[in-house]
Amino acid sequence: MPARESRPRLTVENRPAGRGDKRRTLLDGALVVFAADGYSRGSIDNIARTADVSSRTIYNQFGGKAGLFEAVIVDSAERVAEAQIITVQRYLGRIVDLEADLIEFGRVWTTPSPAYAPHFALVRQIIADAGHIPKAALRAWQQAGPLRVRREIATQLRRIADAGHLDIADADIAAVHLVQLVAGDITTRTYHGAASLPKAELRRLSDAGVRAFLHGYARFHRK
Numbered sequence: 001m002p003a004r005e006s007r008p009r010l011t012v013e014n015r016p017a018g019r020g021d022k023r024r025t026l027l028d029g030a031l032v033v034f035a036a037d038g039y040s041r042g043s044i045d046n047i048a049r050t051a052d053v054s055s056r057t058i059y060n061q062f063g064g065k066a067g068l069f070e071a072v073i074v075d076s077a078e079r080v081a082e083a084q085i086i087t088v089q090r091y092l093g094r095i096v097d098l099e100a101d102l103i104e105f106g107r108v109w110t111t112p113s114p115a116y117a118p119h120f121a122l123v124r125q126i127i128a129d130a131g132h133i134p135k136a137a138l139r140a141w142q143q144a145g146p147l148r149v150r151r152e153i154a155t156q157l158r159r160i161a162d163a164g165h166l167d168i169a170d171a172d173i174a175a176v177h178l179v180q181l182v183a184g185d186i187t188t189r190t191y192h193g194a195a196s197l198p199k200a201e202l203r204r205l206s207d208a209g210v211r212a213f214l215h216g217y218a219r220f221h222r223k
Contacts, residue, residue: 026051026061030072035118038125039069040132070137073126076119077145083116085152092156098165099214106182106206112193120193127192150175166217174217181209 029051034042044065048055062068091105130138153175161168168174186205190197197205 022053022057023061026053026058026068027072027075029053030068031076031118031122034069034072034125035121038129039065040129042069044068066134066137070134070140073122073137073141074144076122077141078148080116080119081145081148083113084149088149088152088156092153092160095160095163095165098160098218099210102178102210102214103207106210107203109179110183110186110202110206111199112196117193124192124194150179153178165219167219168217177216178209178213181213182206183209185209 026047030042030047032050033047037043037046042065044055044058047068048058058064058068062071087105087108091101091108095101126133126138126141150172154171157166157168157174157178158171160166161171166174183206186197186202187193189195
């Protein structure tokens, strides 16, 4: 089929430096396939061809497709979460001007990163195929990625509140509100990153989300 022929092959260039072991190769190759085909349609044979390994190697390493899929979504989520946590710490870790600093964070947060396009393609497949994915794999993915990042945002918001800038009763809920207000409409309008929006529109939406968040949480808005 043409779609399978057009799938990008795994190369040395798009593998993480210094981790050229067989497991790394398998995870990267499986990410390419699962991001394109999802869990139900992604096959061991296609993964083996993409990663240039034998299907027996996959069974030996991961036990089968379910084990491989869980390993892939957890691995990809962990790597993206690490980058997102760095962003959170960089932009929320030092507040000088609350509104300006949160706006800068929101703009960075909602700017698509080509480096993580395969991960977010995988996320779209997870959402579409959730009913067929083992629940344990979904829980492991959430813990490795989205929930881990949310906890870091909550930690930073709690620190900002302790410094007197925000009025927060529940930092975990506040973290959800910040992300949803900044990125929720963008996520919906881009179909979880499958489509794009102009930069000016991304900024308009994220800036508005920050101001809505501040209206609810910033102390200078309290009456």
